[in-house]
Amino acid sequence: MPSTNRRVRLLTLAIVALLLAALLWMLLGALRSAVALWHELSDLPTWLSVSLGLLVAAVAGGGIWLGWRVLHPRARKQKPVVAPTRPEIDERIARLEQQRADTSQLEAELRELDKRRHEGDVYVAVFGEISAGKSSVIRALAPGAQAQVDVLGGTTRAVEHYRSTLKNGREVVLSDVPGTREADAAAREALARDEALRAHLVLYICAGDLTREQDAELRWLDGFGKPLILALNKIDQLGEHDASALDSALRTRYCDVVDAQVLVSAGGSEQVEKVHADGSKESHSRARPVQIDALLAAITRLSARGAEALEPARETAVLGALSQRAGELETSTRATQAQTLITSYTRRAIVGAMAAVAPGSDLVIQGTLATALIRELARTYDVAIREIDIDAFLKQASLSLRASTAIVLAIAGNAMKAFPGLGTLGGGVVHAIAYGLIFDSLGRAVATTLAEQQQFDQVHASATLKKLLAQTSGERMREIAALALRAHQEYDLK
Structure with missing residues (x-):
């Protein structure tokens, strides 16, 4: 058995030596060719040798750039949703009614579309996973506001709405949709997506790097062309260095996807342990500081045009979803x-x-x-x-x-x-x-x-x-x- 292992090691060593020799031979050949080319270029007129040198440099640079793009492909921006017109949707619903299909949910969605257009309020859907702290962000944006529960289209699950007044005096309606990736996920995610489509502006909350599913959600939302904010929450729990590094990574990845990216701390409470001089310990709760100024500024800037200017993108999103349904x-x-x-x-x-x-x-x-x-x-x-x-x-x-x-x-x-x-x-x-x-x-x-x-x-x-x-x-x-x-x-x- 030892002799067999020795033969295997010797064979492996011989193969490695042959590969190194072949690589060295190729490098020497390339060097020899480069030297010969240099001597040939030196004998040419100056203008011709400079031109050939620039051509070689351009080809080499192009090869390096192409290799970089292959190894680091740029994420493709999702194509905007192409939605049918309102008369086309009305016609499809009329045909379905003639076929005795149940179109009540489609008609309820159209009524909600018209209702929000006539009201003129700017709706902001707060979207994200249940663990990202969506509700805390809403409480920070609209402290003391009472929820208005809407039950749309016969569903038993509600969407809660909160009114908040921005620094410029504009009122917005915050939609607290069910968190994704929670119990009864399919029904709740469908409700969350529908409300995101009905909104004028979408606030996507995360509490860390985005998973593959979250990445797909964010790019799906971007496809409808409405303003999109990515808010990194719980930065006080991440630490300054980690929060800064994650913020930089997200900006690089989603610069072509979101319209604004902000760091947020929605407050809440934390347990603190105090050690006394005699060695005894005391635990108490203290409030975390709220940091939402950057988020308020982003919402104010992106909603400044008002509901009427934001309505076309919202209507496109709703009609596109209605067409699919x-x-x-x-x-x-x-x-x-x-x-x-x-x-x-x-x-x-x-x-x-x-x-x-x-x-x-x-x-x-x-x-x-x-x-x-x-x-x-x-x-x-x-x-x-x-x-x-x-x-x-x-x-x-x-x-x-x-x-x-x-x-x-x-x-x-x-x-x-x-x-x-x-x-x-x-x-x-x-x-x-x-x-x-x-x-x-x-x-x-x-x-x-x-x-x-x-x-x-x-x-x-x-x-x-x-x-x-x-x-x-x-x-x-x-x-x-x-x-x-x-x-x-x-x-x-x-």
Whole structure:
């Protein structure tokens, strides 16, 4: 074993020696080339040698600069949010109402937008993590103010507002939003972000270096183009040297993001221990000094233009968020409507299979029903579709289904056996369930393609259909079997 380790060390030493020799050889070669180039330049006319020297220096300097930029990339400033106009939002909400979607929260947000515009107050949202001391900063900015609790859009969580008078006599409304990264985080963070969008000015509180999540929040807020203040709180607890170093680092990193950066101490209390001459100790509480003059000056400067001048950026932020929420509501509403259509046509296919003279003799899709289903799904997703594309897709689907007839029938048979009340019925129910499975899979495949592609992609729809036919979850098959049972009962009653 020792001899093996010795050989490994000798081999490593030899490799290192070879690398050092190669490096030395390269340096000597470069030096030799440089000397030869210098002699050649010295023989040239002065103007030409100086020009070539400047060119070499420029190339070298450019290489050094490029290497520096690669190793120290500049953070990209987030692009401003491009928001729709108010009439465009009103039109989208009207369309959603026609589709019987619940637009109450969207309408409440528009009412709040109009309310704050007419009031003319400057709103300042105090944003940040729960541990950053947001509430202490608000108490320092508005001492003795009573909170006005607003419950917006039916939410059970409130946003507290405090009125504060700045040194120039202007009144501002401070919005105390829920702290991020606290219990029930998703709902509270959504409320905090919404209030930050409704404000004219955002005050972002931190108590140390920003985490990756905080960095993303700050840059997200910057994207709306409204005034943004970064306040480093609790500087009295950091110490003068650490506070100065952190302040400098944050300024370098966020100089293109925030409009002002200030150091803050929001006061509060601290425990102090006093040691007496006899060695006894006494602990008591004392108030920390409040240092918010720089913050007040920043708020005063950035709000000096008044609410009317700050309104366009605020409206852009609110309308941008409303556009996103309207899009999410459109997606969910279309998905609900599509599923209603699929269920309806699946039931029709089941009834049609039960009424057939020779049910299940072939698992070819019932063309008329399938064509009508695809047309209605296309209208739901507002996608133009050609008859030739429908025919081609159904032809391809029929070929695929013929090849998997045995599998589809086996799945339908298992569903019938597992579902109470179907096992005693005739074999025609198996074919009816099979048709139900086919139509349910067909409808889901087309709806998925229209939602994801925003067009009718035959290849995508065919691939999705195959996956759905193979992925028959218990809940899905129970729903199809229940449709078959109800259809069978209704058919027998006729």
